[in-house]
Amino acid sequence: MLLVKYGLILLIFKLFPLCCNGDRIKHRMYIDINASTSCFRRLNATHQVGCSSKRAGATGVAHFCEVENDLTFILKNGNAGPYIPILPVSLWSKKILQTLEKSSKVSGLLLYMNNETLVSFSHDLQCPNENYGVENTCSKTDDLKWNSGGTGILFENIRFPVFYIDKHDDIKTVRDCFNKFNNYSYDTQRDRSLCSVQLNSFMFGAKNTPTCIRRSNIATNLNPVRVCDPLGDKNVWASLFPLATYDEKTDKIKPILGQKYIVVAARTDTASFFDRTSGADSPITGLVTLLAVAKLLKQMLPKNENYNTNVLFILFNGETFDYIGSQRVLYDMQNGNFPIETQNGTAEIFPVIKPSDISLFIELSQLSRGDGRVFAHLYKVDSKNTNFTERLRTNMAASISLQKSEGTLPPSSVQTFLKKYENLSTIILTNHLRAFSNKFYNSIFDNSTNINYEYLNIGPSSIQQHLSDVANTISKSIFEEITGQTYTAQNQKVSELVDELLHCYLENPNCKIFQAVGKQPQQQQNRPFNLYVGVDGNTNKATTLLGFVLGWFVGDIVGESNENCTNISKNYAFRFYNMSVSMNDLNNTMCFRMVMNFTEAVSPAFIIKDYDWSSNLYSSWSESTWGEINMRLFLKPSTSHESMTMAVGCLSLLFSSILVYFIKSRSHILFTPESIQPSPVDC
Amino acid sequence: MDLNKMNNDKKLNLCKFYFTAGFALLPLVWAINAIWFFKEAFRKPEYEEQKQIRTYVIYSAIGAGIWAVILITWIVIFQLSREEWGEFADRISFIIPLGD
Numbered sequence: 001m002l003l004v005k006y007g008l009i010l011l012i013f014k015l016f017p018l019c020c021n022g023d024r025i026k027h028r029m030y031i032d033i034n035a036s037t038s039c040f041r042r043l044n045a046t047h048q049v050g051c052s053s054k055r056a057g058a059t060g061v062a063h064f065c066e067v068e069n070d071l072t073f074i075l076k077n078g079n080a081g082p083y084i085p086i087l088p089v090s091l092w093s094k095k096i097l098q099t100l101e102k103s104s105k106v107s108g109l110l111l112y113m114n115n116e117t118l119v120s121f122s123h124d125l126q127c128p129n130e131n132y133g134v135e136n137t138c139s140k141t142d143d144l145k146w147n148s149g150g151t152g153i154l155f156e157n158i159r160f161p162v163f164y165i166d167k168h169d170d171i172k173t174v175r176d177c178f179n180k181f182n183n184y185s186y187d188t189q190r191d192r193s194l195c196s197v198q199l200n201s202f203m204f205g206a207k208n209t210p211t212c213i214r215r216s217n218i219a220t221n222l223n224p225v226r227v228c229d230p231l232g233d234k235n236v237w238a239s240l241f242p243l244a245t246y247d248e249k250t251d252k253i254k255p256i257l258g259q260k261y262i263v264v265a266a267r268t269d270t271a272s273f274f275d276r277t278s279g280a281d282s283p284i285t286g287l288v289t290l291l292a293v294a295k296l297l298k299q300m301l302p303k304n305e306n307y308n309t310n311v312l313f314i315l316f317n318g319e320t321f322d323y324i325g326s327q328r329v330l331y332d333m334q335n336g337n338f339p340i341e342t343q344n345g346t347a348e349i350f351p352v353i354k355p356s357d358i359s360l361f362i363e364l365s366q367l368s369r370g371d372g373r374v375f376a377h378l379y380k381v382d383s384k385n386t387n388f389t390e391r392l393r394t395n396m397a398a399s400i401s402l403q404k405s406e407g408t409l410p411p412s413s414v415q416t417f418l419k420k421y422e423n424l425s426t427i428i429l430t431n432h433l434r435a436f437s438n439k440f441y442n443s444i445f446d447n448s449t450n451i452n453y454e455y456l457n458i459g460p461s462s463i464q465q466h467l468s469d470v471a472n473t474i475s476k477s478i479f480e481e482i483t484g485q486t487y488t489a490q491n492q493k494v495s496e497l498v499d500e501l502l503h504c505y506l507e508n509p510n511c512k513i514f515q516a517v518g519k520q521p522q523q524q525q526n527r528p529f530n531l532y533v534g535v536d537g538n539t540n541k542a543t544t545l546l547g548f549v550l551g552w553f554v555g556d557i558v559g560e561s562n563e564n565c566t567n568i569s570k571n572y573a574f575r576f577y578n579m580s581v582s583m584n585d586l587n588n589t590m591c592f593r594m595v596m597n598f599t600e601a602v603s604p605a606f607i608i609k610d611y612d613w614s615s616n617l618y619s620s621w622s623e624s625t626w627g628e629i630n631m632r633l634f635l636k637p638s639t640s641h642e643s644m645t646m647a648v649g650c651l652s653l654l655f656s657s658i659l660v661y662f663i664k665s666r667s668h669i670l671f672t673p674e675s676i677q678p679s680p681v682d683c
Numbered sequence: 684m685d686l687n688k689m690n691n692d693k694k695l696n697l698c699k700f701y702f703t704a705g706f707a708l709l710p711l712v713w714a715i716n717a718i719w720f721f722k723e724a725f726r727k728p729e730y731e732e733q734k735q736i737r738t739y740v741i742y743s744a745i746g747a748g749i750w751a752v753i754l755i756t757w758i759v760i761f762q763l764s765r766e767e768w769g770e771f772a773d774r775i776s777f778i779i780p781l782g783d
Contacts, residue, residue: 052782204781207766214770215779222777 030198030632031177033170036110037275038629039162041203043212043228044322045605045613045620049154052203052624053161058108059198060084061189061636064178071096075103080189080638082107084197086174088114089164089444090121092273094151097158106160108199110174110631113166120149120439123273124320128441132322132619133415134379134422137408146410148435154273154442161199163631164274177633196636204228205624210613212622213606228622232536232602233317235325236268236547237339238554239595240297240311241304243350244573253573255351260359261312262478265326265413266290267319267365268546269533271442278447279531280506281431281438285367285451285467287315287546288501292471292494293364293478295553299492300479302556309359309482313550316413317543317601318533320442322619325601326413330355330420331618332599339597349572355421360384360481362474363414365430368451369466370437374402377428379409379418384425391477392429395487397469399460405433429470448506455503458495464502468495500583501549505529509542516580517548518589535623536602543598551596552579558593565591686723694723695732702739710750717744 041050060082063074071085082105087096089111100106126145127138138146165171177195205212205228212228215221244255266286270279294313304310318324332338336345336352345352367374374396376389389404396402409415414426431437440446448454451463458464471494476487497513504511509529529542559565561578574593580586605611605618613620637645663670686694698720705713717740724737765772766783773779 055782202782206781206783211769211773215773218773218776218779220774220777221779223779225781227781 030634031173033165033173033631033633035167035170036163036165036629036631038164038199038201038631039158039273040201040275040626040629041205041624042231042321043205043207043209043622043624045210045616046208047157048205048207048624049157050203050624051158051160051162051201053108053199053201055202057198057200057202058084058161059196059636060107062086062110062174062178062182062195062197062633064175064183065091067091068096071099074186075099075105077186078105078189079187080194081105084108084110084199086110086112086178086197088112088116090114090116090118092121092123092153094153097153097156101159108160108197109162110197110199111162111164112171112174113164118440118445121443121445122147122150122439122441123152123154124150124271124442125152125155126150128320128411129322129415131616132327132419133411134409134418137379137415138411143434144408146432146434146436147441149439150441154271161201162273163199163201164276165631166276174633181635191638191640193635193637193641196634198632198634200631201626201629203624203626205622208613209620209622212624226625228624229535229537230602230606231318231321231324231533231619231621231623232600232606233269233325233533233538233540234543234547234598235317235329235601236313236315236543236550236598237596238294238313238547238550240294240301240313240554241307242573242595243310243339246571246573251570253349253571255347255349257347257351258308259351259357260309261353261357262309262481263312263314263358263361264290264293264474264478265314265316265361265363267325267413268315268317268531268543269320269325270446270531271320271533272444274444275530275532276444277531278440278444278450278506278528279442280446280448280451280453281366281368282441282446283319283531284502284505285463286364288498288505289364289367289467289471289474290315291501291549291553292468292498293474294550295497296471296475296492296494297478298554300475300487300489301482307482311478311482312353312358313554315546315550318603318619319413321533321621322603323413323416324533324603324619324621326416327618328601328604329599330416331604334420338599340599355417355424358417358424360388361414361417361424361426362388362478363412363426363428364474365410365412365428366436366438366441367429367431367467367470368438369461369463370431372400372461372466373431374400374470375405375430375433376402377405377408377410377430379407379414379426379428380422380424381406382423382425385427388427388477388481391480392473395473395476395480397473397491400466400469400473402473403433408434410436429474448502453502453506455507456499458499462495464495464499467498467502468493471498497583505531505542509545512583512586513549514545515586516583517545517552518577518579533601536600536606539598547596547598548577548579551575551577551594552592554596555579555592555594557581557590559591561589561591686719691730691732694720695736698723698736698739702743705743705746710747710754713743713750714747716740717747 039051041052061080063083064086065071126147181195216226244253246253267283270277316325333355336342338353339350378385393402412428417424440450453463472491479487500513504513534540565576565578577592578589579592581588581590603619605620701716720740724740
């Protein structure tokens with residue numbers, strides 16, 4: 001008996017390494033696709049948009065489609081549903097979405113990257129941020145639709161999960177699985193095992209922002225879970241000249257009051273249907289031009305020679321979602337909390353900047369080269385912006401023609417300000433007159449190809465040269481505006497700088513400029529930065545770096561690079577950092593002094609006490625939280641096979657119960673009763 | 684506790700105790716009382732205390748029944764209109780289901 005027992009144990013141990021290699025059954029059943037990104041849920045004051053799977057995930061039979069007909073075929077003829085169609089991302093349109101929503105055979109959707117040449121691909125609205133801008137600046141009926149190719153899918157509530165894969169290996173895995181098991185004799189699909197997909201992207205938040213914020217904060221909840229977070233990040237601002245004077249002897253900081261400000265602004269964020277962004281034309285062209293303007297102006301105007309005007313560079317974040325950043329900056333300005341928070345609006349370190357202190361607001365919007373034209377949109381025409389446009393026209397490089405457009409107002413951060421202060425003098429510089437020339441606005445295809453960018457290839461008609469010309473024009477005009485004199489010196493060459501900046505944002509974040517400011521990403525990150533605004537409390541690395549690059553451009557060298565630079569100074573009027581002298585001389589570092597800081601880019605709706613969500617005054621976007629997002633492939637047996645397994649399981653349960661019953665009822669025959677030895681009693 | 688091993692006097696006391704305890708908003712105690720003593724009240728040959736036990740059993744059953752009706756009605760109403768009630772429903776919930 002003992003021999004048999006040990007024999008069995010030995011046998012099991014012998015067999016174990018041969019058959020299983022210590023793999024878990026889970027790993028043998030499923031193929032995980034790790035590099036997938038999902039569409040997730042966002043909420044505003046009234047709606048939920050985006051996608052969510054059921055709690056246990058969505059499963060369906062894979063159907064790989066190359067063209068639209070493949071999809072139509074399976075929706076009509078498929079008999080083994082539900083299906084998860086796998087479509088090339090270029091097919092993703094409103095029409096397809098409606099077809100899929102209507103079909104009862106679809107339980108999810110997987111999109112894969114294909115390099116097809118597309119005419120247009122934008123999932124933002126045709127009138128972006130319409131309800132939070134100035135009224136009647138965009139109309140869906142006539143030709144004034146800014147994003148005319150926009151499908152609006154980004155703001156649709158989709159009933160099934162949607163995933164995206166862009167790695168060739170992953171696409172191949174899925175396609176091979178489909179070809180091997182599914183892609184033949186569709187009539188008999190029901191009767192055989194099929195390659196299937198499971199998509200898991202269950203979203204915790206639901207309904208709308210007020211609901212999910214309330215649910216996250218209910219104290220009586222036994223299972224408190226934060227179900228959504230406000231969208232938000234940081235705005236970046238910097239000033240050309242110091243905002244305060246610092247007396248070293250008395251260690252006193254005195255704000256410089258009574259100045260006017262020329263605001264040069266751009267946005268920093270984009271979005272896309274998935275957790276991947278590109279954003280070449282919007283926002284990268286605009287923000288790179290702004291950075292180049294900052295660099296140029298610092299060279300032209302190194303010191304404030306008693307000018308009454310300062311230049312304020314502001315980079316707004318979260319503008320894609322109803323102007324989060326600019327709304328917050330304006331709100332802070334109105335409450336005396338810009339550029340820094342104050343007690344009762346009294347200036348202590350910096351002057352309190354109010355909207356009325358802005359003499360001119362220049363916004364740099366999408367600026368890719370297109371047909372070589374730059375448009376200056378003047379919504380309300382006044383002497384200030386007309387004069388400035390004239391300066392721009394005079395200073396513009398020969399290769400670019402500047403055209404003035406009066407009364408038009410493209411979607412821009414300026415809208416937030418104009419909505420409250422209609423007499424603000426504004427200019428928006430962009431590359432389109434009516435509809436965007438960028439047909440890939442807020443999508444993954446707004447990439448370097450879209451703006452014809454090639455690293456280290458600075459030709460006369462390249463995007464680098466174009467942006468550097470535009471930056472030169474703007475800086476010269478601002479120089480003239482501030483000094484009242486004509487700028488006579490030669491054009492500064494910044495095309496190399498622009499080239500490197502575009503490289504940083506579009507191709508490689510481990511670039512020279514990000515290294516120069518000494519805050520480059522620690523881990524080797526090969527993918528360009530994601531410029532989606534993200535959620536409050538989680539500052540995007542790209543935003544931090546942007547701040548340092550801007551500060552580097554407008555900063556002054558105040559001494560040798562050493563520990564004293566950043567550690568000892570208690571001078572709050574400036575920030576001090578050790579940074580490289582130039583991007584071509586990374587190892588030579590000096591101590592830089594700059595006037596740059598970050599402000600919260602979270603909608604005022606989330607900080608106003610008892611805010612009335614129905615008022616629609618401020619952006620109300622929040623992002624749902626989730627437990628996990630993953631995708632895997634597995635082989636789903638046919639229905640008959642599944643029923644068979646179930647039946648066998650039930651029968652074996654039944655038989656074993658009967659067996660146990662009989663063994664128990666006849667136990668006295670089967671087993672010899674153990675004679676119980678009375679335990680010795682110690683007397 | 685095995686009712687078979689108890690004397691009738693004790694059975695009555697126990698049944699009465701369960702019946703009174705049910706008034707402390709404990710419908711399950713009534714339900715248990717009704718089921719547990721059902722045999723005693725209706726199936727066993729007559730004995731002195733049986734009549735009283737029977738009354739308690741019947742009242743416990745009625746009480747538990749009313750409770751069941753009230754609870755089921757409330758649960759159905761609440762589940763059907765939880766989303767519609769919005770804030771009120773969240774405030775009276777101990778556990779809020781995720782994602783809807």
